[in-house]
Amino acid sequence: MFPEYRSLISSLKGHDAHFDRLFQKHNELDDKINEMTSSNGFDEMLIEQLKKEKLLLKDEIFVYLQQKEK
Numbered sequence: 001m002f003p004e005y006r007s008l009i010s011s012l013k014g015h016d017a018h019f020d021r022l023f024q025k026h027n028e029l030d031d032k033i034n035e036m037t038s039s040n041g042f043d044e045m046l047i048e049q050l051k052k053e054k055l056l057l058k059d060e061i062f063v064y065l066q067q068k069e070k
Helices: 004-014 018-035 045-069
Strands: none
Touching: 004 018, 004 045, 018 045
């Protein structure tokens, strides 16, 4: 995610609590979506909702990275 910010992401991880929470939540949602889609009888509506939440977090992370870059 965001290869152009790889070095900034590395410097923020473990040093910026807000960034850590956003990044962790994004990864948790990704893991949950992958887990749910790999099982039989998954709830498509729930997965779509989680994907939207994950996308919003990704947008928030991007804006945060842009702000920190300045």
